Amino acid sequence: MSDTRRMVGFLGPLGALTAAVVLGAGMLGAAHLAGGEPAPRLGPLPAYARVPKPSAGVLTNSGAFSLHADPGRIGMAAGPVALRYTFDGGVDKPITSANGGHELRPLGQNGGTLSLVPQGLGLAVEYPRRCTLIRERDCPRAILEGDRDDSLNPGPRPLSYGASVLMTHDDLSDGANVVQKGYSVGGISQFKLQVDHELGHPSCVIAGQRARIYRAEPDLDVADGTWHDLACTRTPNRLAISVDGVERASVLIPPALSIANSEPLRVGGKGANKGNDQFAGLIDNVFMTIS
Numbered sequence: 001m002s003d004t005r006r007m008v009g010f011l012g013p014l015g016a017l018t019a020a021v022v023l024g025a026g027m028l029g030a031a032h033l034a035g036g037e038p039a040p041r042l043g044p045l046p047a048y049a050r051v052p053k054p055s056a057g058v059l060t061n062s063g064a065f066s067l068h069a070d071p072g073r074i075g076m077a078a079g080p081v082a083l084r085y086t087f088d089g090g091v092d093k094p095i096t097s098a099n100g101g102h103e104l105r106p107l108g109q110n111g112g113t114l115s116l117v118p119q120g121l122g123l124a125v126e127y128p129r130r131c132t133l134i135r136e137r138d139c140p141r142a143i144l145e146g147d148r149d150d151s152l153n154p155g156p157r158p159l160s161y162g163a164s165v166l167m168t169h170d171d172l173s174d175g176a177n178v179v180q181k182g183y184s185v186g187g188i189s190q191f192k193l194q195v196d197h198e199l200g201h202p203s204c205v206i207a208g209q210r211a212r213i214y215r216a217e218p219d220l221d222v223a224d225g226t227w228h229d230l231a232c233t234r235t236p237n238r239l240a241i242s243v244d245g246v247e248r249a250s251v252l253i254p255p256a257l258s259i260a261n262s263e264p265l266r267v268g269g270k271g272a273n274k275g276n277d278q279f280a281g282l283i284d285n286v287f288m289t290i291s
Contacts, residue, residue, distance in 0.1 A: 054090030054123055058115045061108040066145060066264070066271050074260050075150035077157065081290040085267070088122035095144065102152075104144040104265070107272040112140030114268070117282065124164075124284035127268050130171050131278070141278050143269040152181060153260040154191070154234070154290045161288035162193055162231035162242075163267070165202075167223040167281035172198050175277030177269050178230065179286050182261035184213045189259045193232055194277070195222060203249075204232030204241040208257040216241045218248035229285070 083097040085104065095104045106114050116123040131139030163178050175196055182190035184207040192205040200223030207213045216239045222228040231242045240250035267286055269276040 054088050054116075055092055056116050056118055056123055057091040058113050059091055059095075059106040059125075061113065061142070062105040063107055064109045064272060066107065066273075067147075070262075072262070074153065074262055076153045076155040076258075076260050077151050077290045081151060081288070083152075083265075083286075083288050085286040086122055087116055087125050087284060090123065091116055102146060102149065102265070104146050104267060106142060107145050108140070108142035109272045110138060110140045112142035112272070114142045114144065119282070119284055122284075124166075124282045125268070126282050127279050130173060130280040137274045139278070141269065141272050141274075141276055143272055143276065143278075144267040145272075146264040146266070148262055148264055150260070150262070152265055152288070152290075155258045155260050156236070156256060158236070158291040159191060159234040159259070159288070160231060160291075161191060162229070163286040164227055164229050164284040165195065165222065165281060166225070166227045167195060167200065168225045169198070169200065169223050171280035172200055172223050173278075173280070176279045176281075177266070177277040178202075178279060178283060179265070179267050179288070180270060181265050182207075182259065182263045183270065188261045188263065190261070191232070191234070191259050193230055195230075195279075200224070202228075202230050202241060202243060204239055206234060206239055206253065206257065206259060208254075208259065214239055214251050214253045214257075216249045216251045218243065220248055223281075227284075 083102055086098055087095060096102060112128045115126040117126045128140045128142055133139050161179060165178060176194060178193040180190060180192035182188050184190045184205060187209045189209050190207045195202045200221035201217050202222050203215050203217035205213060205215045218241060220243060229244050233240045236255040237252055238250055239253050240247050267283060268279040
């Protein structure tokens with residue numbers, strides 16, 4: 001049975017008449033094009049279709065060790081600060097904040113590298129897989145690290161920071177630092193976002209120059225193979241963590257607690273050396289704001 005007869009049997013007389021009209025119009029259109037008439041002009045492509053996609057690939061390490069600056073006198077932010085790293089520039093461009101500057105550079109040891117991989121319409125950073133070697137010192141390690149920048153020290157001012165992460169339970173370990181500045185011990189001071197231990201709990205941590213460490217940690221597993229937006233918010237007397245836009249835990253803190261150190265901003269670990277609390281998985285949309 002021909003296709004036309006199948007259509008007649010299925011649609012009935014009225015449907016067959018409609019189909020015949022449509023078929024005739026299609027034949028006329030074909031004849032019109034065959035007669036040499038120019039094809040209709042299409043409108044301009046939308047902006048996203050004209051912009052070439054950024055290049056994914058392996059990032060070239062700029063070194064193997066952190067460049068620790070002489071602490072000297074430590075300053076603090078003199079006004080509001082806003083940074084956001086989308087990683088969408090591709091492997092051919094420096095990794096800078098969306099508003100320019102504050103470059104982050106890849107560091108790696110033992111063959112550890114970072115890669116920019118497709119994520120939505122842009123890119124995300126893929127970190128080395130969780131190492132299972134017997135000797136941790138032999139494990140591949142890689143992070144992103146900036147320069148010393150005292151303008152990123154919030155002191156006692158309101159602070160927000162965070163990132164989007166994608167992890168599975170194979171990525172978990174005793175330490176998986178997402179973003180941080182400073183250290184929580186030795187009187188250095190710190191703000192940090194991490195996903196630690198085998199439960200996949202995210203947590204926000206801040207510490208001043210005294211011994212006490214403040215942590216906001218929800219009973220929530222984010223290592224489920226899907227993207228999660230993690231955000232830490234420090235107000236004068238409170239540290240809170242939000243997951244996918246919903247506050248999940250908080251802790252009270254002293255209003256006078258001040259965070260100021262000479263350490264750079266780091267993403268994916270507290271350094272590239274052994275025991276660096278190496279992150280495994282994907283990170284995107286790192287941000288921090290000082291109000």
